[in-house]
Amino acid sequence: MCNNTYIPIPMKVEKILSENPDGSLRTFDLSFVNEEDKFDYMPGQFCEFSILGKGESPFGIASSPTEEGILKFTVNRTGSVTNEIHYLNVGDIVGIRGPLGNWYPLEKLKGKDVVIIGGGFAFTTLRSMLIYMLENRKDYGDITVIYGARNPDLLIYKEELAEWDKRDDLTLHLTIDTPVEGWAKHTGFVPTITKEVSPDPSAWAIVCGPPIMIKFTLPVLKELGFDDTRIYTSLERRMKCGIGKCGRCGIGSKYVCIDGPVFSFEELKSIPDAF
Amino acid sequence: MLKIKKTKLNEFIDFLNRDYSVYAPVEHGKKTTFKKIETALEIDHSAYNTSKSAKEVFFPQAEVMFKYSKEGLKVPERNEKPFAIWAIRNCDAKSLKMLDSVFGDARQHPGKDYFKDPYWKQKYDNCLVFNLACNEPLSTCFCHWFDGNPFDKTGSDVFVVETADHYIMEDISDKGKKFIDSYDKAEKADDNDVKVIDELKATAESYLGDKIDTKPLFDKLKKIWDEPVWDEVSAKCINCGACTFVCPTCHCFDVDDEGKDGKGSRIRLWDSCMFQLFTKEASGHNPRGVAVQRVRQRIMHKYNYFRDNYQVDLCTGCGRCVSVCPVNLDIREVIKKVLEY
Numbered sequence: 191m192c193n194n195t196y197i198p199i200p201m202k203v204e205k206i207l208s209e210n211p212d213g214s215l216r217t218f219d220l221s222f223v224n225e226e227d228k229f230d231y232m233p234g235q236f237c238e239f240s241i242l243g244k245g246e247s248p249f250g251i252a253s254s255p256t257e258e259g260i261l262k263f264t265v266n267r268t269g270s271v272t273n274e275i276h277y278l279n280v281g282d283i284v285g286i287r288g289p290l291g292n293w294y295p296l297e298k299l300k301g302k303d304v305v306i307i308g309g310g311f312a313f314t315t316l317r318s319m320l321i322y323m324l325e326n327r328k329d330y331g332d333i334t335v336i337y338g339a340r341n342p343d344l345l346i347y348k349e350e351l352a353e354w355d356k357r358d359d360l361t362l363h364l365t366i367d368t369p370v371e372g373w374a375k376h377t378g379f380v381p382t383i384t385k386e387v388s389p390d391p392s393a394w395a396i397v398c399g400p401p402i403m404i405k406f407t408l409p410v411l412k413e414l415g416f417d418d419t420r421i422y423t424s425l426e427r428r429m430k431c432g433i434g435k436c437g438r439c440g441i442g443s444k445y446v447c448i449d450g451p452v453f454s455f456e457e458l459k460s461i462p463d464a465f
Numbered sequence: 466m467l468k469i470k471k472t473k474l475n476e477f478i479d480f481l482n483r484d485y486s487v488y489a490p491v492e493h494g495k496k497t498t499f500k501k502i503e504t505a506l507e508i509d510h511s512a513y514n515t516s517k518s519a520k521e522v523f524f525p526q527a528e529v530m531f532k533y534s535k536e537g538l539k540v541p542e543r544n545e546k547p548f549a550i551w552a553i554r555n556c557d558a559k560s561l562k563m564l565d566s567v568f569g570d571a572r573q574h575p576g577k578d579y580f581k582d583p584y585w586k587q588k589y590d591n592c593l594v595f596n597l598a599c600n601e602p603l604s605t606c607f608c609h610w611f612d613g614n615p616f617d618k619t620g621s622d623v624f625v626v627e628t629a630d631h632y633i634m635e636d637i638s639d640k641g642k643k644f645i646d647s648y649d650k651a652e653k654a655d656d657n658d659v660k661v662i663d664e665l666k667a668t669a670e671s672y673l674g675d676k677i678d679t680k681p682l683f684d685k686l687k688k689i690w691d692e693p694v695w696d697e698v699s700a701k702c703i704n705c706g707a708c709t710f711v712c713p714t715c716h717c718f719d720v721d722d723e724g725k726d727g728k729g730s731r732i733r734l735w736d737s738c739m740f741q742l743f744t745k746e747a748s749g750h751n752p753r754g755v756a757v758q759r760v761r762q763r764i765m766h767k768y769n770y771f772r773d774n775y776q777v778d779l780c781t782g783c784g785r786c787v788s789v790c791p792v793n794l795d796i797r798e799v800i801k802k803v804l805e806y
Contacts, residue, residue: 194583196530196720196731197538242533243729245722247747269747401750428746430720433580434571436736437717438743440766441752443773448573448580462690463752 195433198240198285199227201261203278209264209346215311216276217252217264217346223283231255232293233318234424234452238432239263240285241274248429250451251289252314254321261286264314264346290432291451294319294396295422303331305389307407309380309399310339311346315424316398320354327359334389338365338380338403342373363387381406384414391415397423405465408455421455425464466654467645468631477632478505478551480648485549485593488522490515499550510552510627513603514783518713519550519557520564523588526710526735530584530720534728548592556608556783558596558620560713565589566775567716584733593644595634596621600665602672605784607797610679613782615669616662626662633658677801679768679778685803686769690761694806698799699760701792706737708786708796709763714779717743738762764799 201220209215222228240246253262267276308316323330339345355362365376365383376383380403391414397407427439427446439446442461458464469477481487489508491500497512499519531540571580599615618624622641626633633654636642709715719736723729739759745751753759771779787795
């Protein structure tokens with residue numbers, strides 16, 4: 191019998207970080223229980239996170255392959271599996287299946303300027319990519335990050351955002367939807383801020399966020415002159431099997447789990463129900 | 466070509482049972498489905514189309530993927546012999562090939578074990594398919610719309626024709642030849658048998674309704690994705706999903722856990738693109754939240770998306786969806802409507 195990709199491997203919860211005051215977003219650092227289970231992955235890939243008795247849900251890997259020994263997932267408490275995940279304590283054992291799906295085109299991005307555009311808690315795999323690029327900084331040109339959320343509380347990785355803001359080898363634009371007292375950065379939706387920042391269209395754009403944000407950011411990038419082949423996004427669907435069998439994540443003739451989740455806009459424009 | 470007397474089928478099935486777990490149509494209540502049999506007496510040869518398709522032999526409606534407890538995870542062991550499936554009709558035999566292209570491999574990563582489905586493979590690989598020709602196709606049958614016919618041999622290891630008092634067997638694959646050659650109680654079929662088969666085939670074909678050329682469907686569907694024809698097509702559909710459950714080619718599934726107190730099973734269950742929950746995400750976002758989107762998905766997947774990936778339509782014209790639909794939504798009418806649109 192061939193190996194069984196449906197069997198999760200055990201991982202231990204090492205660290206839990208609450209990302210916002212109401213605790214709805216938490217980041218979990220997991221370590222491999224068995225040395226032989228360790229796997230390589232690339233920024234943009236995802237895993238199925240298992241809570242035995244509750245089921246499994248797909249999450250993008252938020253850690254970078256350069257952060258050795260751990261896998262990081264940021265989970266929004268919203269359904270029955272994510273609810274259970276939020277009840278986890280340090281030391282608990284969970285099940286992980288992966289890595290699944292494809293990854294951001296990091297090879298193609300070498301030597302190029304890169305614009306990362308993210309919204310809400312979809313910044314997870316973008317964090318993975320950003321850390322990966324910063325660790326291999328000389329391989330890439332200018333890095334611009336535009337990241338927005340409804341309010342400052344909903345921005346994730348706040349400590350890292352503060353650090354990135356201080357760096358002179360990347361430009362960070364943070365934005366919130368509506369004004370809040372004491373907020374000194376941008377105010378406005380991500381597409382609007384993208385237009386304001388007006389990144390050079392010779393760069394490659396990686397866009398990841400809620401469907402509505404992607405939908406309105408793409409025309410802005412097009413207007414700025416970005417070519418469809420140089421705009422990438424990561425799609426989210428309710429992936430179950432993760433290996434192209436169960437049929438849930440179908441968009442047109444593609445499956446998000448094996449053909450994606452990372453797609454160029456060039457690939458997506460011929461798929462009518464991608465957004 | 467060999468033949469065995471109908472009255473001697475029990476001997477043949479006994480022989481088959483020695484090295485194989487034999488599955489055949491069995492009547493229970495008012496339904497006939499494929500079940501594991503011990504003797505030929507259990508077989509219901511009268512069912513032209515079993516209530517559920519043969520896919521459930523290899524891809525059961527509910528299947529334990531592993532059991533979990535405090536001691537860890539355990540995949541159920543399967544010590545059964547390889548499977549043999551007797552009296553499967555051509556529409557189902559062909560569907561198994563289609564399902565195998567999904568479960569048995571991965572189009573994006575051909576040959577990579579990581580992407581193969583072990584639960585499918587352990588049952589489907591090495592199985593022996595006895596495809597029984599359809600002497601009297603039903604009014605709902607439309608295999609001839611999709612490159613099939615009642616005497617089509619695609620997907621069989623052994624092709625079987627039922628005559629007045631014999632089962633005539635033709636080996637199609639090496640595996641099939643090896644098996645029937647090893648059965649020494651069969652008689653040799655002769656020229657007269659060949660003639661009888663030809664006559665039966667001609668009669669069977671005369672039962673079929675008009676043939677529609679479905680080749681243009683693929684391009685047509687691509688063009689009309691956004692057209693109001695889908696509102697018309699889906700208007701009476703109640704999204705019950707019965708069509709997808711009886712379909713020999715539909716293969717979408719859900720994975721869920723069942724158990725309590727730290728002990729239980731992870732199971733996979735047939736699911737359906739007809740259900741609203743199928744694509745609903747925890748955030749509330751639902752890419753196919755409206756009924757018309759789901760009906761379109763089913764038709765598009767069958768006659769466009771699957772062909773795009775595997776160069777074949779995901780439909781064998783078995784007609785089960787036509788007979789079970791509670792609102793008489795006839796997929797043949799949908800096809801015609803799309804082609805005429």
